[in-house]
Structures are given as C-alpha cells and as structure tokens.
Amino acid sequence: MDFRLSQEQQMIVDTTRQFTERELMPHEEKVERDGHVTPDLISQIKKRSIEAGIYACNMPSELGGGGLDSFDTTLVDRELGATSYALHYIVARPSNILRACRDQQIKEFLLPTITGERVECLAMSEPDAGSDVRGMKCTATRDGDDYVINGTKHFISHADLADYVILFAASGEEQTSKGVKKKITGFLVDFDSPGCERVKGYNCVSNNGYHNMILNFDNCRVPTRNILGEEHKGFDAANEWLGATRLQVAAVCVGRARRALKLSVEWAATREQFGQQIGKFQGISFKLADMQIRLDAAELLTLRAAFNDARGNFSDTEMAIAKVFSSEMCQFVTDEAIQIFGGMGLMDELPLERMWRDTRVDRIWDGTSEIQRHIISRALLRPHGG
Ligand SMILES: Cc1cc2nc3c(=O)[nH]c(=O)nc-3n(C[C@H](O)[C@H](O)[C@H](O)COP(=O)(O)OP(=O)(O)OC[C@H]3O[C@@H](n4cnc5c(N)ncnc54)[C@H](O)[C@@H]3O)c2cc1C
Structure with a gap:
C-alpha cells in the first residue's frame, strides 16, 4: 500500500487545513461558550466551504459533489477533525447512503443536499434499541401507497438543523438463526410531514454546540416512493453504506x-x-x-x-x-x-x-x-x- 500523496491530494489537504484554521478554528471558543453556532455563521461556513470546493466532497462530481473517493474524503475529514465538530459538520459530508436515491428522490433529496439547500440527518437509534438495531420498535406499516410510521428515535444528531431524516423503521419480522429479527426499511421523511415531531434532546458532554434531538412519529404517513433503497433491505443498505x-x-x-x-x-x-x-x-x-x-x-x-x-x-x-x-x-x-x-x-x-x-x-x-x-x-x- 502506497500512502504517498499525489500533488492533487496534497492540494486537498492544504486547502482543507487552511480552511479549518481560517474559517473554523477562530469560532471554537464562542461556540463552546454559547452552546450553539449562529445561523449567520452556519451560512457563512456553508458558503465558504462550497467556494473552497470541500462541501459535499464525498458526493459524485456528476451530481455536483466533490467527487472524492474514500481515501481523499478521509484526508479531508482528518484535517477538519482538528477543530470542534459543531463547526466541522457544517462542511457537510452527506451520508453516503443517499447514493441509493433514485427517480424523483434524486431531485427532491439528493441534489439539494449536495448543493447545501437541504440538510439530512439519520435516525436509527431508539431508547430501547441502540446497538441492537434489529430489535427496533419504531414500526412502518403498509397502508395503500403509504407507510404509516409510529415510534420514537433518540440521540439524532443535528436534527435541529436538518430538513429531513433518513429514517430506519421495522417493516416486518423474519425468523433467523438467532431468533425473530425485525425487517428494516429506510425512508426519506420531511420534517414538515404531519405526525413527525422533533423534541429537544439531551445535553451531551461531547461536542458542545452540536445538538441531538428526539423524534416522535405518530401515524406519520410516508409515501412508498420515499423508500430509500429496497423495501425490508434497510439493514443491509445501512451496513453497505x-x-x-x-x-x-x-x-x-x-x-x-x-x-x-x-x-x-x-x-x-x-x-x-x-x-x-x-x-x-x-x-x-x-x-x-x-x-x-x-x-x-x-x-x-x-x-x-x-x-x-x-x-x-x-x-x-x-x-x-x-x-x-x-x-x-x-x-x-x-x-x-x-x-x-x-x-x-x-x-x-x-x-x-x-x-x-x-x-x-x-x-x-x-x-x-x-x-x-x-x-x-x-x-x-x-x-x-x-
Ligand atoms: C451524541 C450522540 C449522537 C448520536 N447520534 C446518532 C444519530 O444521529 N443517529 C442515530 O441513529 N444514532 C445516534 N447515536 C446513537 C449511537 O449510535 C448509540 O448510542 C450507540 O449505537 C450505542 O447504543 P446505546 O447508546 O443504546 O447503548 P447500548 O446498545 O444500550 O449499549 C450499552 C453498552 O452495552 C454494550 N453492548 C451492547 N450490545 C453488546 C454486545 N452484543 N456485546 C458487547 N457489548 C454490548 C455497548 O457496547 C455499551 O457499552 C448517537 C449517540 C450519541 C451519544
């Protein structure tokens, strides 16, 4: 394995390091003191990271992303890692699982996330199901052309600033060698969907200014066209991406x-x-x-x-x-x-x-x-x- 950096990779490192030192580090103390990043600062960091070419660097270039592979994205993350995560995460690295978007999901969710018009968060964990993902209780029940979601997710990072959630819910059960396990389906759910509520999460000792939230779903209807990937295959998709x-x-x-x-x-x-x-x-x-x-x-x-x-x-x-x-x-x-x-x-x-x-x-x-x-x-x- 040869980890020597090409000229282009060295440029990626230098650009990100300069960006981190000039645009993010000077705000660390204030964010730590205030416990949040102001909307103005979020807009400024977003704008300048788009200009610097590091926003959504992991997304395909043909869709407007940076087109960096895993190795180069890791170099970017390593440089951004030097500062506070509350500032770092604004230089978005949309979840790779969004690459599973198809048809109108690409226009509605993927593209605006790459351009910074929309922000996603991801909800898997529940109060009674953390490590044991396939023990989750949040259900997705088919009703005509919709799924009806009921249940609670917690610890959901930056849900306060997101427009939609990549939600994993139990859409059935199956017998496995380890007993009955939940079948899981991934959904793209807009936060303004009726029956979807965001509640303030817990105060966390790590990453002050980077908040987590609790999501409650009460008969929240999600059209089947918003299934991310294949029905019942959300656990495999999550493992893959x-x-x-x-x-x-x-x-x-x-x-x-x-x-x-x-x-x-x-x-x-x-x-x-x-x-x-x-x-x-x-x-x-x-x-x-x-x-x-x-x-x-x-x-x-x-x-x-x-x-x-x-x-x-x-x-x-x-x-x-x-x-x-x-x-x-x-x-x-x-x-x-x-x-x-x-x-x-x-x-x-x-x-x-x-x-x-x-x-x-x-x-x-x-x-x-x-x-x-x-x-x-x-x-x-x-x-x-x-
Ligand atoms: C600040 C913060 C932000 C987060 N953001 C998100 C988010 O955006 N979206 C999301 O979905 N989740 C998020 N999480 C949830 C996170 O992924 C879970 O906390 C984590 O997976 C562990 O689950 P748990 O906290 O329920 O612990 P548990 O699963 O209850 O584990 C408790 C302890 O038991 C151990 N344990 C459990 N099972 C086993 C086993 N089989 N063998 C050995 N030991 C075991 C664990 O390692 C741990 O030490 C976040 C968590 C935090 C703290």
Whole structure:
C-alpha cells in the first residue's frame, strides 16, 4: 500500500487545513461558550466551504459533489477533525447512503443536499434499541401507497438543523438463526410531514454546540416512493453504506490527536520546572513518544481502510479496527496532553479539555467499541465455525 500523496491530494489537504484554521478554528471558543453556532455563521461556513470546493466532497462530481473517493474524503475529514465538530459538520459530508436515491428522490433529496439547500440527518437509534438495531420498535406499516410510521428515535444528531431524516423503521419480522429479527426499511421523511415531531434532546458532554434531538412519529404517513433503497433491505443498505461514517470517526480522531500532540510538544519544549524544560524529564518525553506511536498506528490503520475502500475492497473489519483504535488512541492522547499541561490543561483557555470531552463520544456513536470488537472477532472466528 502506497500512502504517498499525489500533488492533487496534497492540494486537498492544504486547502482543507487552511480552511479549518481560517474559517473554523477562530469560532471554537464562542461556540463552546454559547452552546450553539449562529445561523449567520452556519451560512457563512456553508458558503465558504462550497467556494473552497470541500462541501459535499464525498458526493459524485456528476451530481455536483466533490467527487472524492474514500481515501481523499478521509484526508479531508482528518484535517477538519482538528477543530470542534459543531463547526466541522457544517462542511457537510452527506451520508453516503443517499447514493441509493433514485427517480424523483434524486431531485427532491439528493441534489439539494449536495448543493447545501437541504440538510439530512439519520435516525436509527431508539431508547430501547441502540446497538441492537434489529430489535427496533419504531414500526412502518403498509397502508395503500403509504407507510404509516409510529415510534420514537433518540440521540439524532443535528436534527435541529436538518430538513429531513433518513429514517430506519421495522417493516416486518423474519425468523433467523438467532431468533425473530425485525425487517428494516429506510425512508426519506420531511420534517414538515404531519405526525413527525422533533423534541429537544439531551445535553451531551461531547461536542458542545452540536445538538441531538428526539423524534416522535405518530401515524406519520410516508409515501412508498420515499423508500430509500429496497423495501425490508434497510439493514443491509445501512451496513453497505455506513462503514464510511466509522472511517470518518477514525479520521476525525487522528486530526484531533495530531493537534493535541502538537500543542503538547510545544509546551514540553517551553515550559520550565526545576530549572529545565519539562520535555527533558523522561516522565514527559516518554509520554510524547507513546502519543506519537499510537497516533501513527491509528493513522496507518485509518488510511489502510480508506485506501482499500477507495479501490472497491470495502472491509467491515478494517473499518472497525480503524474506528476502535483511533477513538481509543485519541482518548489516550488528549488525556496525556492534559497531563503534560498540568492544571492549565483542564482550563478552557486551551482547547485540550474540550478535545478530551469531545472524543469521549467517538467510542460510543456509530457503533460502540464493544460492537467494533464484535465485528473484528466475528471475522476471525467465522471461518472456524465460531
Ligand atoms: C451524541 C450522540 C449522537 C448520536 N447520534 C446518532 C444519530 O444521529 N443517529 C442515530 O441513529 N444514532 C445516534 N447515536 C446513537 C449511537 O449510535 C448509540 O448510542 C450507540 O449505537 C450505542 O447504543 P446505546 O447508546 O443504546 O447503548 P447500548 O446498545 O444500550 O449499549 C450499552 C453498552 O452495552 C454494550 N453492548 C451492547 N450490545 C453488546 C454486545 N452484543 N456485546 C458487547 N457489548 C454490548 C455497548 O457496547 C455499551 O457499552 C448517537 C449517540 C450519541 C451519544
């Protein structure tokens, strides 16, 4: 595997890094303090990221997207990862699952999402069904040319700013070797549909300014033409397309940890105690070395998964390895960074305590570390009848 960047890829990295430093980082403190990004700032970031060519960079160029493959998109995510996610996510990377849009869905949902006129969110999780997706209780019952949706979704990220939701609901049941499991169908549901309600979600310790919401569906009618992909095949579609979100988490963790390590090295080289730089104490210098070792390993695992995916060799296991290792690496690196800064590391004058809090969710969302380990071990054991 050759991870050397072409001239064009280096340009993508440089453009995104400059954009992150100039257009996003200066707003971090205010967003953290206010707990939200103002509508004006959202519009400005959207406009400037479209101008910079990084908005919807993962979407096909023939549809107006950036046309970047998995590897190049990962490079973009890694650079954006250095800043707060509340700012980063505005530089939208529409869910890859929208590529399953067909017929009028392309005009109604996909194209305006690529141009930034509409924003999507994705709803899978429920109060009683998180990791156990196929145990979901939100139902979709066929009635003529409609499906009628009933149930509740929670933890739905940026639903407050979205226009529609990619909703997964139970459209039936089937007998499997592991007992009865729900058949799942994906739907595109406008938030102004009657019977669809958005309620304020929970306050989260990670990613201040990036909100989650609760969605209630009460006899909400969705036309069958809004089925995303095939009826009853939503679980397969999610597995096929959502690997990319795990890769995104991994890339963001690498970007965030890079910044934490850079700050730590600068501090260790300038802060003096007992008449010398603290970086001269082995207790500190070995921390820096361990941070670099894990960061490099995480980056290589992330690039491997992206590299193979970009060449049509999607590997669930490689994505899971990248996510679990990078998210745990970032927790370690941001924690050690705080230790190296001493008391100041915990103060909000510096971005470190935010990065430490922000990265906590990366071991939970988009599939917990335990579920990633389940994916990895299952691939090891299956050939042996496990
Ligand atoms: C801030 C935030 C934003 C989110 N955004 C979205 C979103 O936009 N859309 C969406 O659909 N969801 C979203 N989620 C939900 C997220 O994907 C779930 O939280 C996650 O999948 C875990 O589900 P759970 O929280 O219900 O935990 P549970 O599934 O109840 O798990 C609890 C614990 O049990 C462990 N566990 C469960 N099953 C197993 C098993 N088989 N083997 C070993 N251990 C197991 C888990 O690893 C975990 O440690 C978000 C979550 C958060 C916190």
